[in-house]
Amino acid sequence: MITRETYKTPQEVLAVLKAGIALSQEDLYQFNLSGLELQGAKLSRAILIRANLHKADLSAADLSGADLRGADLSQGIFRDANFQAAYLYRADLSGADLRGAILTDSKLLGARYDSQTQFPEGFAYKSSGAIGPHANLNGAELNTANLRHADLQGASLLGAYLGGADLTLANLQGARLSQADLRAAWLPGAYLRNARLNGANLAGADLRAADMTGVEFEQLESIAGADFTQVQGLNDAARSRLLSQPAGELDTAHPITRRTTRASLER
Secondary structure, eight states: OOOOOOEEEEEHHHHHHHHHHOOTTTTTTTOOOTTOTTOOOBBBOBBBBBBBOOOOOOOOOTTTTTTTOOOBBBTTTTTTOOOTOOTTTTTTTEEEEETOOOTTTTTTTTTTTTTBBBBBTTOOOOGGGOBSTOBBBBTOTTTTTBBBBBBBBTTTOOBBBBBTBBBBTTBBOBOOTTTBBTOEEEEETOTTTTTTTTTTTTTOBBTOOOOOOOOOOOOOBOOOOOOOTTTBBBOOOHHHHHTTHHHHHHHOOOOTTBBBBHOOOOO
């Protein structure tokens, strides 16, 4: 078996794969293969945890059973690649071309995609557990997840667990977040236009400078300690509705900013 000592650089890996030698089950943990042309590469069951495959071309590659947890596949070309039973947990698929790829039994829980990601025709990516526009993530356990800049436009997150999640500058336009747990979530600058937050728990959430134009928030479970400083799009009626929450919630300070919810809502 080829050992890692044989290939210490991406160029050496490229040479091995170009020679048609399979690197099945090999350890390529955190390897940087970005931008390389690896068409037809044989990497079944390879360990590619947190590997950098950004803009790499792995068309028709065999990645069946490969461990790609946390790997960067953004803007990569994976046309007709075999990802059967591959682990793609929390992998970045933003802008990736997966047309014709085999994704049977692949694990996509927590993988990130965006509006530029191209999936195989007929693949039910919205219900795969992956995170992206219009995804069905009802009841998903995303506590403390790193979702900075995530595109969750139109996503369904009914009853989702987002406690402590980092949604800084995330696009949540039109997202359904009713009954969601957003306690201590980070939402500075988040785009929440027309999102539905009915019955959500916003205790300790950081919503500074978030765009809340047209947000629905009837019967919120709690806003104790939430920071709404410089929030955008709240009309007077909506602001008054938030200020009608129990005094105990309004006078609770955010644990980090130390600003009370009442102070953050009052102009």
